Amino acid sequence: MAMGAECRCAKRAAKLTRMTPAISRYPVPTLAELPDDIRARILEVQEKAGFVPNVFLTLAHRPDEFRAFFAYHDALLLRDSGLSKAEKEMIVVATSGANDCLYCIVAHGAILRIYAKNPLVADQVAVNYRKADITARQKAMLAFALKVATNSVALDDGDFATLREHGFSDEDIWDIGGIAAFFALSNRMANLISMRPNDDFYLLGRVPKT
Amino acid sequence: MAMGAECRCAKRAAKLTRMTPAISRYPVPTLAELPDDIRARILEVQEKAGFVPNVFLTLAHRPDEFRAFFAYHDALLLRDSGLSKAEKEMIVVATSGANDCLYCIVAHGAILRIYAKNPLVADQVAVNYRKADITARQKAMLAFALKVATNSVALDDGDFATLREHGFSDEDIWDIGGIAAFFALSNRMANLISMRPNDDFYLLGRVPKT
């Protein structure tokens, strides 16, 4: 990347960190303050998305936890799987709805709309997956994910059998449960630090790109 | 370490993976099958603890998630903090109690007993921190952690103010909330895969070492 490009990115991201209202209860580092690997990741996501999602800026307050968080995220979400990218995001949105996490509903709702190419499905899944425009298989997937999110003590063989009847492999089930478990962490971190979703997310995926 | 020693370790750990009943719903890799870094970590913990906690063997089914999981764990639990090692484990045990996670209550209960040099405190904290032999400050810490674990949507400035009155810094509060959030993930993974605590944990820290 040419130096000029890097400068523009850095300025743009820096500007984002000065936005009001606050995006975290905790200090948000400037790009300049960050370790190289974290700054690089942030610039990369900015390049791709056109803005820096606040989860990157707010969690960067603790670099080691940042690295582990996104390593876990990538291991689950980027993994080859029997679940489509949209299905993985459905799990994120549905369980974040159950945990009342504003950041994750708004940010991953946007991602879900984009992956599913469907402007309605995120709001549907966040409130009541039973009434969403999704398949019976996807509803079974979300019922399982919500049980992991809200009542994991009661998981039993019957729950696994139901998913297998819908054609999910055991590795798919680990993906479903693992994503629900990871966002149990993520939702609580966002609520803890009062992570604010970027304004950009609210509209993303609702209108055709121009 | 001499080669002979290494061999003995490997055999011993391998033997542990053949134990009955099952320690996971998912396949448990043998040491030989594991990537070098993960095998090394497992041998290291075995050297230190005298056995391999099942969380290492069962999560090794997915090496990338294993690495992220323990990186996150170490970032939070090994970090210099205003919380003592015993206090961090109290948070683990209390929130695992709220989530009814057998593995974490039993395994981290043992660690708590050892760090606190107190054979009673783990069972107390797992059931009802209000009646535990701990300080008022520690009770406030656990009340906050349990709110993160079970009702994070309702966290507000008052909750932070209460902890500050007890002398916790904002970084300490991140530690408290972060550990509660991480074990929200951990408890759900253990319940998902039906992770079984090693028999060894039940007695650890209850009797003086001989």
Next chain:
Amino acid sequence: MAMGAECRCAKRAAKLTRMTPAISRYPVPTLAELPDDIRARILEVQEKAGFVPNVFLTLAHRPDEFRAFFAYHDALLLRDSGLSKAEKEMIVVATSGANDCLYCIVAHGAILRIYAKNPLVADQVAVNYRKADITARQKAMLAFALKVATNSVALDDGDFATLREHGFSDEDIWDIGGIAAFFALSNRMANLISMRPNDDFYLLGRVPKT
């Protein structure tokens, strides 16, 4: 109104009733089948909104209940009040969030965005009013409304005193509680008949009018 105009309206509304997927578990009457007063109301709302919200079409299955429903709605929502129009819609959206009612969150979320001239506030209030970009007075209003929605048995003098401290009159409090109570009915009817929000609502108020 000229005849031609009336015809166009009727055709357009009729077309809406043929949409798929179903907007109700129950039969949806065509405009032609409806009593005159109900058809007139529907045409009026269509003229104003540019489309017919599905609540009008689906509840028209039972004309007497339709009339009473909208008479109640108008009595509460159109009444002069110490609450602004946006504040009334905040109550609708927050309590519909607590009741997981997709129709009311989506439809009244749109109305709230328009009244508040704020594209973000509806999603915020639907998930967690504590983190919304609203005033402390509005947060107290929503805390009361949510208590009416979810635990009205426990309402007591202290709840009224808190609202009075925020400057609400007793009539304002009736408005707050009354709207929460009316949407307790409305949310349950929408869930009962599986009322589907119009696709139009999802985007309304999110982008500047052109």
Next chain:
Amino acid sequence: MAMGAECRCAKRAAKLTRMTPAISRYPVPTLAELPDDIRARILEVQEKAGFVPNVFLTLAHRPDEFRAFFAYHDALLLRDSGLSKAEKEMIVVATSGANDCLYCIVAHGAILRIYAKNPLVADQVAVNYRKADITARQKAMLAFALKVATNSVALDDGDFATLREHGFSDEDIWDIGGIAAFFALSNRMANLISMRPNDDFYLLGRVPKT
């Protein structure tokens, strides 16, 4: 009606509004203050029941909401239906029990006893319909009504199928759900304004008329 009769009624009702303790947190209008249509309705119910149920006096504080409330009530409760009058009141009493609404349990409990000609059934249904002296069909009806009252988000095709197996038509199911939904409103209004049941209701229908 002769003039003298009308006068006596007005005096009697006026006397009722001066009773202590308070029947509402809000001002209760005298008959003289009321719009003609509302006064007429109140005098009519007094003529029939021998006293004026407090719901009429307390809700008359807001005439427009009063009219809509009773229009909705009549549309649902007086409608020809596959449900008997007693069955409709069972739904009211059972869901009001779930919402802990004293006014509705006591007042509609009396009406249920009268319609069912059964002095025991109202107390049974208010506490635990499973142990009430009612038919299996009525128990299925109340299980559905309670799901509408307390967990309407989870209503699904299976719930409708169960009621159809018990011989309920789809219109009957709307009646069941609609009554549960209407009393979700009614219970919250009664709890909001602290509506007090008339003393008369407690004994009504418990002893044979003399």
Next chain:
Amino acid sequence: MAMGAECRCAKRAAKLTRMTPAISRYPVPTLAELPDDIRARILEVQEKAGFVPNVFLTLAHRPDEFRAFFAYHDALLLRDSGLSKAEKEMIVVATSGANDCLYCIVAHGAILRIYAKNPLVADQVAVNYRKADITARQKAMLAFALKVATNSVALDDGDFATLREHGFSDEDIWDIGGIAAFFALSNRMANLISMRPNDDFYLLGRVPKT
């Protein structure tokens, strides 16, 4: 007692045990089958009350548990106390309301009406003690009793302090908590065996004795 009198009592009680519908899921012994001490107690209560409350007949299926149950009941309820007899019954009725126990609400509701010489208070306390015609001190008593009944893990010094401010001694507090605890047992036994309240209880204490 003359022999003739004894015979009449026995016949009358025997007749009660043949009533339909069933008063228990379990066999109900006839008076003749009972151990002498239990028969004597039953005849005594019948002499006093005019009928045999079904709790005596249904629990007599297991004489040892019967004896312990009533010994516990008498130790708590007949004990000299800072609580009046009516106040003790308020605790029974309020906590039985929280546990949805039909037998205890109906039977002890009757006893409460008689002790309090108040035909309304039992129905009020069973549904919502906040709106009952009782003193602030009695409301504090019932708030504590309900916490014992539904959330005893969270009892703390503050709860004791609140009751002491209302003038309750520590022994009074044991009485309050003890009665709530005893009826936690009693409510569950009644629900387990489907104990049916005698029809007589429903009307008792509602009308002046003649």
Next chain:
Amino acid sequence: MAMGAECRCAKRAAKLTRMTPAISRYPVPTLAELPDDIRARILEVQEKAGFVPNVFLTLAHRPDEFRAFFAYHDALLLRDSGLSKAEKEMIVVATSGANDCLYCIVAHGAILRIYAKNPLVADQVAVNYRKADITARQKAMLAFALKVATNSVALDDGDFATLREHGFSDEDIWDIGGIAAFFALSNRMANLISMRPNDDFYLLGRVPKT
């Protein structure tokens, strides 16, 4: 028993009552203060167990309730039954886990370990019976017991049928439900008076006797 032996016992027990921290919110009588029958029972249990469980000392504050409590306990727990002694204690431990009662989990956990000759089963059953090393029949027994403990209003014929399919007789079912009901009382008393488990219990049954 020789006099010397009696003296040693008394001294030893007396010493236990002076232990710190407090074992009850209420005064704990010395052995000398106690009625003869209660002192005899306490000395008997001390002789057998080697120490006096605190439930005996703390409940002795009220001799009549003490007598009734242990009479009830013995009637249920010592009764000949289709349940083994270990199974009865499983019910105690599982329901005490649901009620978060520290005393009962710790004390009866010890007894369960001893009866079951299994050092792990108590901790398993206290947290999640689904993952305990017990039979399917025992899991069905605990599912029923937990329903009695937490939702007895919903018990129905289906619950009885399920247990009968597992080979339980109706008398066995009374035992299961009765023990769950009795510990509903016991758990609340322990939480009310802040009964502290003896330190001895924590280790009992975890290591082979020497």
